[in-house]
Amino acid sequence: MTFETSGMDKILLRNVALSGYRKPTPVQRHAIPTVMAGRDLMSCAQTGSGKTAAFVLPVLHQMLQMGGPAPAPSTGSTSGLSSRFRCSYPTYLILAPTRELASQIFSECRKFCYGTGIRAAVIYGGSENTREQLRAVENQVDIVVATPGRLLDFIERGRILLANVRFLTLDEADRMLDMGFEPQIRQIVEACDMPVIGERQTLMFSATFPREIQRLASDFLHDYIFLAVGRVGSTTDFIVQRIEFCEDHLKREMLLDLLNSIPGLTLVFVDTKRAADALEDFLLRHGYAASSIHGDRSQREREDALAAFRSGQTPILVATDVAARGLDIPNVAHVVNYELPSTIDDYVHRIGRTGRAGNQGIATSFANEKNRGIVRDLIELLQEAGQEVPSWLYTMCQGPAMRSGGSGRPGRGGRFGGRDMRRESGAPRRGQFGGAASATAATRDEPWGGGNWRASGGSAW
Known part of the structure; x- marks a missing residue:
């Protein structure tokens, strides 16, 4: 697969080219068609292998194919923080363990969203930026990139509602568990009105997937594809x-x-x-x-x-x-x-x-x-x-x-979890991809154009 033959929306292909990507990395080559096909995915890949584009691009494609986000559910009230004009009902939620990673993912989202009419926002901890982040979500945003703690804070404030989420990504899932975020993640996914398994598409990406993470995947993902690129938990040849x-x-x-x-x-x-x-x-x-x-x-x-x-x-x-x-x-x-x-x-x-x-x-x-x-x-x-x-x-x-x-x-094999646990349990699986790990895509941090990300010239929603 190349980007040109992937079937992605032409606007996204243009943005990929502007980003400096020339050919997909192994994880992108396998993950993009899987996600575009609507399948849940658990992916183990080496660091530096281009995971962010592997989950952002195919979800953006599906969002464009949907023609726009679903209308906000009726809340039974037109006043207060639950008003459509004071909160957001994102279609795509991305969870990350640290504010640095959340900011990095947001930067990539902005580049790929350019000219599509899709709006993204990032929210993470730190008292110095709360007001700015609240303003960002007062008007509807379609993608929210967040750390778990700050997202729960915004949910409790009534500024973000998850009833419209159709796509969910957990990036660096092992790191989130290492940092003790499992209770917050379960609360977000299971107790905050997010559509249930089967009504949303869920993706988990990480460099390592020990048994604890695979158990989490069994709770959050439906009939998922397990993608292992390279030797799980190893380092690149570079x-x-x-x-x-x-x-x-x-x-x-x-x-x-x-x-x-x-x-x-x-x-x-x-x-x-x-x-x-x-x-x-x-x-x-x-x-x-x-x-x-x-x-x-x-x-x-x-x-x-x-x-x-x-x-x-x-x-x-x-x-x-x-x-x-x-x-x-x-x-x-x-x-x-x-x-x-x-x-x-x-x-x-x-x-x-x-x-x-x-x-x-x-x-x-x-x-x-x-x-x-x-x-x-x-x-x-x-x-x-x-x-x-x-x-x-x-x-x-x-x-x-x-x-x-x-x-x-335990030794490395037990911690890194390079095997799909469903093989051991005898649970049915419909497919599995694999590939050699290398990274060839170049990335830049700068978005283009600036200004309103609901820019004209694209598929404005």
């Missing part, structure tokens, strides 16, 4: 992974050596907010243009830091895991795990910020005896990806802690 033994007191010196030897945008991961602030201050004092993002930063500060990083104004960004999943920062040349995460899942998502869209990238990780708990999984991942495994890492794996069971949790 990333060169390096593991360096480094004691804690030598990490700053080694980081400076890396920054001096590898040019380009560098993303440095640490575990805590305090460590992020301290490392940013150290780099600034040594003359390096650096910034940091973490949970204590305001939304404006985080957006400004990301914008400066993307533009190269501050080519070094120190981050906690708030930026690890879902964020699409183009042209990151180097990811440094200054502090290794405790799980291989987080390692995969961190280094997936480089080597995106077919570009080459380098991921360097500092490791020492404190990181024994991840060593066995790390060796397995490096071997699967054909990467060099240092001899000292094998030695560390043979230590007493590792022989006794290491971290005490």
Whole structure:
């Protein structure tokens, strides 16, 4: 399948071309026709594989084919917050775990919606932007991209009603469960007047799908297609992974050596907010243009830091895991795990910020005896990806802690969940797609035209 032969609306094809997409990635090639056919979908794909376009484009096509959103249900009242003119009845709801990812998805939606008459809005946590987001949904919007907590807040305020939702996407579903959002997600899907299974089309996308996520899929999806692109939970072939033994007191010196030897945008991961602030201050004092993002930063500060990083104004960004999943920062040349995460899942998502869209990238990780708990999984991942495994890492794996069971949790196969659970349970399935993982599409963050997204010249609703 190519974009031109996909059967998508001509306006969408034009917007795809303006976005710089030349040919679909594997996940797009399989997911787009599946979603356009109206099937529910659970997709496992590597980070950087173009998942956003894979779910936004085919849903937009179906929305255009519908001729417009359904009329708002009668509320029995013409006053108050439940009025049509004070709230929105979206046709398409997209849930994401973080405000950064929600903003990124919204940016892609705006580009693909250009000239279609379809309006989108994004809502996420942060007291500094509540009023602006309330104004955005006062007049009907057709697509809402949201984090679960802020969406529930707007539902409780009567500003968003879900009775008209015909399409639902959960992006980075594993991350949402990791962050404890399952109760909020279930409340949104099961207790807020959203059409039930079979009356809406539901899509779940993530880089990993452990058993917990597949159980969630069985509750939310109807007779779904399971799409696994590449080896689930692995890394792309475009990333060169390096593991360096480094004691804690030598990490700053080694980081400076890396920054001096590898040019380009560098993303440095640490575990805590305090460590992020301290490392940013150290780099600034040594003359390096650096910034940091973490949970204590305001939304404006985080957006400004990301914008400066993307533009190269501050080519070094120190981050906690708030930026690890879902964020699409183009042209990151180097990811440094200054502090290794405790799980291989987080390692995969961190280094997936480089080597995106077919570009080459380098991921360097500092490791020492404190990181024994991840060593066995790390060796397995490096071997699967054909990467060099240092001899000292094998030695560390043979230590007493590792022989006794290491971290005490299941191995990677059980956590990443690369198999469709319905095969084991004997439940019937109607189809399954698979493919090799690579990413070839180029993306840009800038929408075109600006102004009113119900622009003329398209299929205005």
